Amino acid sequence: MGMTMSQKILAAHAGLQSVKAGQLIEASLDMVLGNDITSPVAVKEFEKAGCPRICCPEKVSMVMDHFTPNKDIKAAEQVKTVRNFAAKYGVENFFDVGRMGIEHALLPEQGLVGAGDLVIGADSHTCTYGALGAFSTGVGSTDMAAGMMSDRCWFKVPAAIRFVLKNKPAKYICGKDVILHIIGMIGVDGALYKSMEFTGDGVQYLSIDDRFTICNMAIEAGAKNGIFPVDEVTRAYLNGRFGREIRAYEADPDAEYERTIEVDMSALSPTVAFPHLPENTKTPEAWGEVKIDQAVIGSCTNGHISDLRIAAEVLKGRHVAPGVRCIVIPATNTIWKQAMHEGLFDIFIDAGAVVSTPTCGPCLGGHMGILAAGERAVATTNRNFVGRMGHVDSEVYLASPYVAAASAVAGRLATPDEIE
């Protein structure tokens, strides 16, 4: 029996010729990641274990992004704990204000993860790096601590679902619509414990940023990982930034997939996930009149340069509706600078939006845009759970940067067509 892309990466890192779904393996890791929320717990566990050193400090990354720049004293204390730990144990990939960015945009940008890698991260959206052809999955803080102690981790080899992406995406359709459409179809546990492998002739039309968005939200379908094949788009992105050898794995022709689902990207409509689950998706004809108080354009899902360009394309020459707060958050310092040089900030500010320092911020109800009771936000983020962006009686609508920006202008959920 052949192997999937994900299974081939796991086999290679376990030193095995082949693996099959359900098998328990121990594999060596290329990168272990933590953030300012999960690292402090990992540090506690690591120190509890009395381990004298980190096995491979160069394989550890710690990104202070959720509550940074530190939002309160407790957050500052947590970051201080991690900062001291990184200095003590020689973790050079420690990213704080000035160097930082949202972890899942930052690690690829810095060339710290790439094709063929096996990555664990104490953050559920670690699955993002599958966009580069890596096997990458979220774990908890204890697994992060163990990964620092040994640079190894145990895995149950996942079964897989194959998504055949067909045709060129329709106008105003981007990676966000593709993944929301898929989650709406299979549900928030539709890929539980499994790999989501994306293939098909449509892959060539997806930018690396679109692929990041799609793999980022694999976890919202319960998946262990999401992964794209390595092609020219991947190589163009990795060249010059990824220091290790590119290892491209293709699924065997007889690889076993539990299901194969075809998605015609030319037939998709702008898709929004209504409260309070990412599977609660609707297309424009079913939106009705949903007035909004805030629009958030950013996050590890959609804070890339192409997302900001889309938002600018919609906001150019227009103005945010009265009473709506529009918050734009470039995901990293590099993206921030690029957006500034491209003149996007002028467009945002002239439109009545604000531009924030890179941070996860409002996505998880941390800071920089918390909602009051009864308020609604349209957001390019990844979760719309109860209380996710603030008050337990607030609401989050997940959307693409096209829809988020158009909604900011309209003051209600809207497509770019509606504001022309």
Added chain:
Amino acid sequence: MTVRGTVFRYKSDVDTDVIIPARYLNTTSEAELASHCMEDIDRDFVKKVQKGDIIVAEDNFGCGSSREHAPIAIKASGISLVIANSFARIFYRNAINIGLPILECPEAVQNIKAGDVVSCDLAKGEIVNQTTGQKFQAEPFPAFIQNIIDKGGLIASLKAAEKQEDAHA
């Protein structure tokens, strides 16, 4: 080990944001996390929960974020066991790693109500609804996972293994 307690009942897709909202993630204090456990889904939980109590939920329990604070908050609140039809995978792994017992048992989920008193022999996976007398069999963990739970979590089990290696060296 046998656990016994009164049941708190929840539906499907209980996410880690309602188990422990992110606004409280600026601490690693177990007691502080426990004081906000389930706050956004069940305001009465922290007032009512007693040591040994059991959570029973439907599908995909613990979906969402990887925050280990979620199983930590549940364990520190006094909960001795979570039974569900299925668990989100990161939560599943985290619960094992910190030594919070969890079992998948759809039959038990179907036949246990809020307020029932339930006991469970964790090593055997035998669940008894003491209120109705019904018994259910969950798949117990394989030995290497049971060892992690017995030792009180992954780090403690690694330490124990290290000591054994040192003794043999």
